[in-house]
Each structure stands twice: as C-alpha cells, then as structure tokens.
C-alpha cells in the first residue's frame with residue numbers, strides 16, 4: 231500500500247464537514263483548540279439570544295411560557311441531546327449542572343440497591359464527580375463509602391458489593407476513553423448500576439446509551455455541544471428505571487402537577503422528575519438553537535474527521551520535531567476521545583505563548599498542554615498552523631519570557 235501524504239489543503243478540499251464551520255461565528259486569526267472546554271458561538275445561537283430576550287421575554291412577557299412553549303423546553307432540548315447520544319425519546323432532560331445531576335442520580339441509584347453501600351469510581355475522575363460523592367456520603371453516614379478503582383481494566387475490579395459505578399467516559403486530562411459497552415455489560419453481570427459522565431463525549435463521537443444498556447448518564451452542553459458558558463447540563467435515565475427512580479431534590483418542576491400547588495410532593499415517573507426549580511430559559515433557548523449545527527451531520531463523520539485531524543497533528547508535529555521537546559501522554563488514537571495531552575514542565579507558559587500567537591488550547595495541572603479537536607469548525611490548515619507556531623515557540627523558548635509565566639484565575 232502506498233502511504234500518500236496529503237497536504238492540509240488537499241485534506242480540507244475533500245473534508246465532507248468543511249461547510250459546517252460557516253455555522254459558527256469565530257474570531258479572525260484564531261485557531262481554536264479548546265472546544266473541549268468551551269465551544270464557540272454558533273450563529274443560530276447568536277440570533278436566538280436576541281429573539282428570546284427581545285421578542286419573547288421583552289414582548290410576550292409571562293405569556294411566553296405558553297406561546298413560546300418555554301415550559302416544555304427542558305424535554306424538547308433533552309430529546310435533541312438524546313439523539314446525539316443514542317438515547318430514544320423521553321429519557322433525557324436538560325437541567326442544572328453535571329454536579330447537581332450527579333447528586334440526584336447517585337442518591338436515586340443507591341436507593342435502588344439498598345443492600346449495597348459502595349460507590350466505585352476512579353481517582354483521576356474530574357474532581358467535581360468525586361466531590362459530589364463525598365458530599366453525599368457526608369449525609370449518609372459511615373456505612374456508605376467511595377471505592378477508587380484503576381481506570382485501566384475497570385471490569386476486573388468490579389465486585390458485587392458495589393451499588394453504583396460512576397465513570398467519566400473520557401479522562402479530562404489524558405483523553406483515555408473507556409469501553410462503555412464492555413464495562414456496562416460486566417457491571418450488570420454483578421448487579422451494579424452504571425452512571426456515565428459524558429462531558430467529553432457528547433457531540434464528540436458516537437455514543438450509544440440505549441444500545442449499551444446504560445442505566446444513567448449526565449453531561450454538560452458547553453463543550454462539544456456549543457451551548458455557551460454555563461449552559462444547562464443533561465441527565466439520562468433509562469426508560470426501564472423511570473418507574474422506580476426517586477431523586478431527593480424534589481422541587482416543584484419535578485412534581486406530577488406543578489401548577490396544582492398542592493402541599494405534598496408527588497414525583498413524575500419519568501426523566502422529568504429531575505427538573506427541580508424553574509428552568510434557565512435564556513441559556514436553554516440559546517443551547518436549543520446551538521444544537522442546530524448538528525443538522526445533516528453524523529456523529530460518525532465527526533468521529534472520523536477527529537481521528538484524521540489528530541493523526542495529521544501527530545504527523546506534522548513529528549515532522550516539526552515536537553517530539554524532541556514534549557511527550558505525548560494520551561493513549562493511542564483508538565483509545566482516546568477527541569483530545570490530545572502533551573506534557574512538559576513549562577506547559578502552562580507554553581500554552582500562554584501559544585495563545586499569544588492566536589492558537590487557543592488549555593493547560594491542566596500539573597504539566598499538561600491539552601489540545602481539543604472539534605471537527606465541526608477545525609480545518610487541517612488550522613492544525614498545520616498550530617503545529618508551526620508551537621514548534622517555533624519550542625525552538626525559540628519564547629515561553630521562558632516572564633509574561634507567559636503569570637498565572638491566571640482560570641486555566
């Protein structure tokens with residue numbers, strides 16, 4: 231087989247997703263490699279923001295709950311997200327944050343396994359996932375505990391005293407991706423309920439919640455779903471659990487009949503029970519519009535382009551000599567999500583120097599330069615330029631300049 235090397239232009243010319251970048255409002259002279267932390271602004275979201283503020287809230291006032299169907303927005307947006315994560319209708323609702331949704335689901339899942347007292351997770355999980363377990367355990371007393379398992383070979387560490395296995399599918403630092411299907415199947419042979427955090431999965435590649443028989447999932451919408459800063463999260467409860475599912479944050483929007491205003495709580499036997507207080511209509515409307523960028527695009531095509539972009543980065547990086555300066559700490563391309571982690575003791579300053587050159591990535595303590603590949607708007611020419619700039623920075627040690635060493639609040 232001839233291993234032909236294609237130029238960035240050739241790859242862009244035959245990229246089936248190249249027209250999708252037009253759906254985003256991206257600043258000029260910027261290569262954005264941080265869509266895995268905060269997705270950029272879709273043009274449809276920009277238009278909807280004005281519409282919902284000026285015409286809906288500004289003109290139709292409280293009537294908008296009915297005439298613009300605000301009241302059903304969490305379910306409508308939930309189903310749209312569901313279509314991107316392999317969930318049939320009526321199993322996903324949009325609300326709150328991942329942290330809050332974890333609390334609800336973990337509490338409900340523990341009740342469904344009353345004889346078991348252990349929540350299993352990985353020590354390198356995103357900290358809020360672990361913190362939420364710690365907070366919940368502080369309410370439950372000493373008989374309950376958290377058990378840390380190694381992220382490699384999760385299946386071999388499962389035991390039948392575990393009530394819930396809470397995993398983030400893609401490790402936020404390294405990009406390591408769990409095999410959702412195999413892990414869920416093994417957990418079920420032991421009666422363990424599975425809870426997947428899809429923060430770095432939703433909108434990045436094919437996820438098949440129903441097909442994998444997942445029990446519960448949560449995820450955010452401000453990364454690959456481009457919903458904007460602080461856009462509301464989502465929660466998935468498999469249909470088969472909805473009758474039994476009882477979460478303790480029993481706010482009025484999860485009541486069977488919120489506008490009956492009765493004094494006693496009666497839970498909806500559906501995923502809607504996760505609605506707690508009034509939905510964040512402004513940000514949810516913006517998210518609803520943002521999801522239109524996925525129209526006529528398949529997750530398979532996104533995944534394929536992501537792998538090509540990552541392979542191109544690696545090939546260009548090798549050609550530019552990046553391996554002499556930095557180490558790749560992500561697993562092989564088939565075992566990781568849509569991101570790449572490079573390590574260097576000065577990763578923070580390198581990231582700042584790269585940003586000063588118009589290439590936005592991020593730093594994760596203690597020494598990771600994290601690069602996100604969001605195929606909807608990233609081109610091969612972008613990747614080529616990013617590598618060129620990084621190689622220059624490394625060769626000239628630009629990052630040693632003290633302006634790049636100054637720490638910011640948010641990295």
Ligand SMILES: Cc1ncc(COP(=O)(O)O)c(C=O)c1O
Pocket residue numbers: 327328329330356358359398402427429430450463
């Ligand atoms: C895996 C993972 N879980 C949870 C969060 C945080 O979720 P939230 O801020 O919506 O609670 C993040 C990032 O912010 C994350 O990467």
Ligand SMILES: Nc1c(O)cccc1C(=O)C[C@H](N)C(=O)O
Pocket residue numbers: 266267268356402429460640
């Ligand atoms: N949610 C964030 C925020 O409000 C500010 C800065 C970053 C974030 C993030 O999403 C961090 C992200 N979960 C990560 O993987 O590091």
